[in-house]
Amino acid sequence: MATDTDGEAVIGSERRSETDRTGNAVVNWMENLSEAAYAYLLLIPAFALLALIAFYPLIATFITSLRADQTRGAEPLGGFVGIDNYVDILTGNARLARQFIDVAFSTSFPFVEFGTPFLQQALFVTIGFAVISVFFETVIGFGQAYVLDQEFRGRRWVRVAIILPWAVPIVIQGMIFFLLFQPEVGFGTEVGQWLGIFGPNPLADSQDAFIIILVADIWKSSAFMALLILAGLQSVDRSLYDVARVAGATPWQRFKRITLPLVLPALLVAMLFRTMDAMRVYGLIESSVGCTTVPSLTCLVVEAMFGGTRIYATAAAVAFATALVIGLIISVYVVFFRDTEGGLY
Amino acid sequence: MTDPISPRDDHSTTASNAGPTRPDGGNSTRADGGETQSRVFLEDGDAELDRGPLQRWVDDSIKNPDKVYRAMFYTAAIFFLVTTLFPFYWLLMVALTPEGQLSDIILTPNGFNPGAFIEVFQTIPFHWYVFNSFVIATASTVLVLVVGSLAGYAFGRLEFPAKVPLLLLVLVISFFPPAAFFIPLNDLFNTSFFILEPITGDGTLYNTPGAMVLPLSAIFMPLAIFILTTFYAQIPDGLEDAARVEGTTRLGALFRVIIPLSAPGVATAGVLTFIAVYNEFFFSFLMTDGQPESWAPLLEGILAYQGQYEVLYHLMAAASIIGVIPVAILVIVAQEKIVSGLTAGALKE
Numbered sequence: 156m157a158t159d160t161d162g163e164a165v166i167g168s169e170r171r172s173e174t175d176r177t178g179n180a181v182v183n184w185m186e187n188l189s190e191a192a193y194a195y196l197l198l199i200p201a202f203a204l205l206a207l208i209a210f211y212p213l214i215a216t217f218i219t220s221l222r223a224d225q226t227r228g229a230e231p232l233g234g235f236v237g238i239d240n241y242v243d244i245l246t247g248n249a250r251l252a253r254q255f256i257d258v259a260f261s262t263s264f265p266f267v268e269f270g271t272p273f274l275q276q277a278l279f280v281t282i283g284f285a286v287i288s289v290f291f292e293t294v295i296g297f298g299q300a301y302v303l304d305q306e307f308r309g310r311r312w313v314r315v316a317i318i319l320p321w322a323v324p325i326v327i328q329g330m331i332f333f334l335l336f337q338p339e340v341g342f343g344t345e346v347g348q349w350l351g352i353f354g355p356n357p358l359a360d361s362q363d364a365f366i367i368i369l370v371a372d373i374w375k376s377s378a379f380m381a382l383l384i385l386a387g388l389q390s391v392d393r394s395l396y397d398v399a400r401v402a403g404a405t406p407w408q409r410f411k412r413i414t415l416p417l418v419l420p421a422l423l424v425a426m427l428f429r430t431m432d433a434m435r436v437y438g439l440i441e442s443s444v445g446c447t448t449v450p451s452l453t454c455l456v457v458e459a460m461f462g463g464t465r466i467y468a469t470a471a472a473v474a475f476a477t478a479l480v481i482g483l484i485i486s487v488y489v490v491f492f493r494d495t496e497g498g499l500y
Numbered sequence: 501m502t503d504p505i506s507p508r509d510d511h512s513t514t515a516s517n518a519g520p521t522r523p524d525g526g527n528s529t530r531a532d533g534g535e536t537q538s539r540v541f542l543e544d545g546d547a548e549l550d551r552g553p554l555q556r557w558v559d560d561s562i563k564n565p566d567k568v569y570r571a572m573f574y575t576a577a578i579f580f581l582v583t584t585l586f587p588f589y590w591l592l593m594v595a596l597t598p599e600g601q602l603s604d605i606i607l608t609p610n611g612f613n614p615g616a617f618i619e620v621f622q623t624i625p626f627h628w629y630v631f632n633s634f635v636i637a638t639a640s641t642v643l644v645l646v647v648g649s650l651a652g653y654a655f656g657r658l659e660f661p662a663k664v665p666l667l668l669l670v671l672v673i674s675f676f677p678p679a680a681f682f683i684p685l686n687d688l689f690n691t692s693f694f695i696l697e698p699i700t701g702d703g704t705l706y707n708t709p710g711a712m713v714l715p716l717s718a719i720f721m722p723l724a725i726f727i728l729t730t731f732y733a734q735i736p737d738g739l740e741d742a743a744r745v746e747g748t749t750r751l752g753a754l755f756r757v758i759i760p761l762s763a764p765g766v767a768t769a770g771v772l773t774f775i776a777v778y779n780e781f782f783f784s785f786l787m788t789d790g791q792p793e794s795w796a797p798l799l800e801g802i803l804a805y806q807g808q809y810e811v812l813y814h815l816m817a818a819a820s821i822i823g824v825i826p827v828a829i830l831v832i833v834a835q836e837k838i839v840s841g842l843t844a845g846a847l848k849e
Contacts, residue, residue, distance in 0.1 A: 182749055185749070185750060185751070186749060186750060190658050190659060190660065191658075191659070191660035191661060193654075193658065193750060194654040194658040194659075194660040194663075195654075195660065195662075197650040197651060197653055197654040197658075198650070198651050198654050198666065200646075200647045200650055200651075201647050201648065201650065201651035201670075201721065201725065202666075204643075204647060204714070204717060204718050204721065205669075205670070205673055205718055205721070207714070207718070208681060208685065208714055208715050208717075208718030208719070209673045209676065209681055209718055209719075211684065212680070212681040212682070212683070212684040212685050212688075213676065213680055213681060215683075215684035216680055216681070216683055216684055219683060219684070298576055298580070299580050301576070302573065302576050302577045302580060305573060307573075307577075311835070313577055313580075313581060314835055314839070315831055315832050315835055316580075316581050316584050316585050317580055317581075317584055318831050318835060318838060318839075319584060319585070319588070319828060319831055320584050320587075322775050322779070322827040322828070322830065322831045322838075323779070323824055323827065324778060324779040324781075324798065324799065324823055324824070324827065325779055325780070325781040325799075326781060326798070326799035326802050326803060326823075327802060327820040327823050327824055330802055330806070330816055330817075330819075330820045331587045331591055331820060332587075333806070333816075334591070334594060334813060334816060334817060335587065335590070337813065339602065339603060339813070340594060340602045340603065340605070340813045342604070342605070342606055374583070374584070374587065378584070379842070382838075382839055382842050382843060383842065383843060385839070385843075386839075386842075386843030406569070421843075431675055434677065435677040435678065435679070435782075437679070437781065437782055438780075438781025438782060438785065438799075439781075441781070441785070442781070442799070442802075442803060442806070452677070452679070453677060453678075453679040453782070456679040456682065456683075457679070457682075457786065460682070460683060460686070467683065470683060471683050473679075474677075474679045474680045474682065474683060475680060477677050477679055477680060478676050478677055478679075478680040481675060481676070481677060482675070485675055
């Protein structure tokens with residue numbers, strides 16, 4: 156690296172002779188670049204990595220998704236078929252073990268019919284998971300942030316305890332909840348049955364397993380929400396509370412009129428992040444209840460890829476459709492909350 | 501002031517007041533700040549009446565709502581502590597229970613068998629998986645910090661026309677699901693490259709750390725870039741100018757002045773990247789064949805217990821605890837950095 160070139164020619168050519176000792180043509184060239192050119196030079200490594208890992212695969216995925224599946228023969232992909240794969244996955248006709256979405260419209264109430272159970276359709280599973288988990292994580296995260304915002308002895312350790320689930324590897328999170336709800340070992344099944352929400356084998360039942368996944372995700376990810384909301388809380392000017400107290404505002408009024416509006420930008424950013432993350436859910440499902448029981452969008456991609464049926468084009472279409480769904484959700488957030496003070500970016 | 505409240509000292513109403521209505525009842529009449537006054541009354545009243553501790557507490561609370569908030573606060577804090585820590589505690593209890601007695605463990609283990617923590621390493625080479633995870637996480641962190649520092653410096657301290665669009669482009673990358681990148685990458689990493697043959701044997705990246713380090717670095721780099729941009733932008737220009745006048749090169753100024761002065765920010769980005777890579781599932785799961793010799797990370801080690809050794813639940817628990825320990829230590833040591841990094845990175849975005 157060029158960091159050892161102390162006596163480098165910074166200003167002019169009169170010190171060029173010194174560069175023989177330390178510098179070289181590359182360093183000189185770098186010194187003489189304009190600010191913008193130097194900036195682009197520094198960005199090259201980052202964008203080269205992103206191009207290799209993100210831009211190129213994204214485009215390649217899209218191109219693959221426009222071709223036909225070739226289940227026989229040496230070539231993995233068939234000819235160009237346009238948006239046929241997307242039509243197939245949207246109409247529930249794809250060659251997938253679990254459908255992306257399988258809904259038919261009918262003329263009678265409620266005007267939609269599910270071809271397969273609701274929780275066996277990846278799009279609904281994923282969106283349902285994202286909406287419910289983000290809702291509970293926001294509420295619990297707010298509670299945790301409120302606790303961490305107070306001054307008390309041992310706050311440091313309470314903060315460690317609250318952050319800890321966030322730092323747990325996904326596979327271990329999955330393992331913990333697998334064991335908790337494994338009828339032989341864990342007591343979670345009995346608790347669930349006592350509450351009347353679980354059947355005999357919750358790990359194999361779509362609805363029960365969906366609840367397990369939700370609980371696991373809320374346990375782990377509330378901390379993330381709490382940290383971002385805490386940052387918002389701590390930026391609130393404390394004297395506002397004093398003013399409100401003098402004016403006779405109840406704690407609830409103080410929360411509604413001062414805390415909430417001021418924390419809202421941070422809260423929205425945190426919710427956006429969590430939503431995107433929840434839409435990608437895969438590892439938690441794979442390591443606890445399994446993709447057959449609760450098929451998420453990413454589950455579908457992986458199963459199509461490695462299911463042995465060679466439906467790579469369909470897999471690519473599902474993958475790209477997943478990206479589109481997430482992009483759509485982000486757009487909704489941005490459009491709805493563009494006017495919020497502080498903004499999303 | 502105390503008149504509207506004192507009737508509640510009556511036995512029949514204390515019961516109902518002990519419920520969640522307490523804060524409202526106490527507070528709405530209390531918002532005008534007459535606390536010291538009511539405390540005086542309180543002491544008089546208590547001395548005369550003979551009441552149980554609960555009633556006295558309730559009475560006290562009504563007159564002094566701050567105490568109720570304190571109690572609610574402690575209740576909430578304890579609730580959160582229990583819910584976040586209990587799964588770990590329970591996992592430890594399962595790990596300590598000998599095989600075959602694993603039913604009905606809630607608060608205490610059925611027996612005591614710390615040998616499970618040694619058995620974990622004997623059944624499968626679990627230490628190998630942990631080592632692989634460490635290598636992958638460390639390599640990714642170094643790559644992210646070096647590449648991210650260059651980019652963070654450009655975004656934080658230099659002016660150029662495409663700055664905002666490029667920053668948004670980086671942000672957009674972090675939005676995409678890994679699944680959207682995976683299929684072509686899987687092909688790419690299974691393709692044999694002539695240049696790689698001396699390094700990987702068959703010339704493919706599959707089953708090498710590279711197959712995980714590259715995608716994971718790219719995926720977690722946006723967060724690091726945002727954190728580093730924030731920190732680098734805060735260094736006063738004068739310090740960099742002074743170094744330049746002294747004759748430091750442009751890159752020298754970055755590595756000798758800006759980065760050392762932003763050490764907390766670099767540490768933050770490093771800790772977050774390390775935890776993120778160590779915890780990642782998708783690429784770590786799919787980019788190796790699951791064998792420890794093929795650089796399979798920690799998660800394959802843990803899943804090996806779930807698949808192959810179906811009934812060894814106590815070993816699954818013990819392996820999970822061992823897997824959590826490194827990140828738990830990181831969290832305890834670097835909690836401030838994690839908090840500041842997450843908030844700086846996220847709020848910047």
